[in-house]
Amino acid sequence: MPKSKITGKSSKANTFLGNAGELQQQSQGNHPALTTQQGIVVPDNQNSLTSFNHGPALLEDFILREKITHFDHERIPERIVHARGSGAHGYFELSDSLAEFTTAKVLTETGKRTPIFARLSTVAGGAGSVDTPRDVRGFAIKFYTEQGNWDLVGNNIPVFFIQDAMKFPDLVHAVKMEPDRGFPQAATAHDTFWDFISLMPESLHMIMWAMSDRTIPRSLRMVEGFGVHSFRLINAAGESTFVKFHWRPELGIQSTLWDEAVKLQAADNDFHRRDLFESIEAGHPPAWELSVQLFTQEDADALPYDHLDPTKIIPEEVIPLRKIGRFVLDRWPDNFFAETEQVAFCPANVPPGIDFSNDPLLQGRLFSYLDTQLSRLGGPNFTQIPINAPQCPFAHHQRDGHMQTEVPKGRVAYEPSSLQPDSPLASAERGFKHFKGPTAQASKGRIRPESFADHYSQARMFYRSQSEVEQSHMVSALVFELSKVQTPHVRSAVVSHLLVIDKGLAQRVAKGLGLTSLPAVAKPSVNPIDLAPSPATSIIGRMKPTLEGRSIAILVDDDSNAETIAALQSALIAEKAIVKIIAPKIEGATLSDGKHLPADGHLAGSPSALFDAVASVLPLASGEKLSKESAAQDWFRDAFGHLKAIAACKGTHIILRAAAVKPDQGFFAPEDVADFINGAKGRYWERESKVRPDI
């Protein structure tokens, strides 16, 4: 042990290992040695190299420098849109062959499982923003087919805001946080967004969908997906059929209420990500049916709108959906960054047998995705990242560039070549066949087709296809959003467009905003027509009466009736519901039978917004005590306000009275398990006018 020159005593500095010593003593396991990225074994991962006791850190500490440098570069640019997302692996299985229409094997070989990776995202917020803002959800699926990767990069709404890719940067700049002030994050409720919308009437159909409950989904497991654009299927004879892709959750589509979404945002920033993770981990993988709408050029010509206009749908009442298979998301990624963050989708990735239409928005997208990925993933070799690599044989002459991780062999990196007989060659027979198209276009110009000019008819069709409750939700969404707009003329301009869509809608929104008179009606370039309603666009009419995959809370405390709780638990689990025990303290409660029941959440930190229905089994004393706590009062007031079924025992009624909640037909005794289960399969829409009389 070295001696100090001054004191002559042994210096502790050289022998003290800090945490490293303690950790080494604790670690009895057979761990592999920790090394640097260069493979040098790290002697101490707690203390940097300093010049003696309290001396400065030394530049020669290559272990510290490597660790900090790597850390400094851990983040990559986030996606300009769809930055926040959650992904999962799974598979697609085809049940109905489309061999008549396409040569793409993924759509012709029934029974075969194709591996997939899907990512669901919000659009406007940054990567660290919340899961439950009012926003469109992206729904992108990568199919690792044996003919190369096919990316179906869709949204949970079947139309888009704009008709031409030229407008996309403007739209995104308008929706993102305002550039001078840096807010609001993840919200459309601000001036620049609504200013842009008021000046772009082509966005109004999408606005109707965005202001509906579709943009506040209950779970990522319960959203629909749409490819939006028309694509083409090409068969062996080179013939083309138009196709639109739709996918529907087997658990049914379901949304939250706005007030619930706002409270979820406070209760759990990761509500959707956690929900998807937990259901996959618990062995309840979500699944979707994949369907297509198939139609010919003649069918398209007969429609009163242009299918190449991405602000239009073809209602399924006009061209029915044909179910062709299902996909399942059953494996959470091993590493969020390596997979969910680095995955790169691109609508231009299609196998032979699928081709593009002339939708001008799609055409722009075919360029944008690869371009953005070059900077987001740092260069042209991102297809080597495992999540992006095809899972079929591939061979190309692309070489070098940033982060080349492969070691290509041989002399030949070009084609044709006579020097290397086994070097890859193009194959006209197996290769991608571009649809030739009808006839060459005679002219060019920056022209928007006349057939894209009607911006209001489908917006009206959507609004009028909704149930009364859903229409009211749209009214309150519009009132909320426009009330956040500080510029009065922007508010009026939006109402002037609503007047064209539906006068009743415009009047209700104007009243909600407190406008003293209605603005002049906007002047459409083409007068709208009344299209037949499309009931398939409504959510409430199509909600599944089921508890499968839904989350039900049981509030318990010390001395709660053990028998009632056990009966509720087993009956709910038999319905495939997720049961969560909530107690005033996270340690749980000792029930009437003397047994301890651990809790999944504590009352103050687990608001009822997190659950689809609530049951409460409390002894009178506990009801008395909790009735004085605002967290307990809010729990029931919110469950009531969010139109949920409530099973309440006598003790709970003390809290209900304190919270001024008057029981209605959505209330049950916890012992009446079957009634509660039936009641919990839906929401009590008729309660809405009592809790939100203004809308």
Ligand code: HDE
């Ligand atoms: Fe995207 N979009 N988009 N988009 N989009 C991106 O690509 C773009 C559009 C969609 O989970 C970006 O890699 C343009 C419609 C999803 O990684 C970018 C236009 C639809 C995702 C891009 C559109 C989508 C993106 C950002 C108009 C529904 C997330 C990062 C011409 C059919 C994919 C990236 C994921 C992501 C461009 C319009 C869906 C910038 C130019 C319409 C689901 O390339």
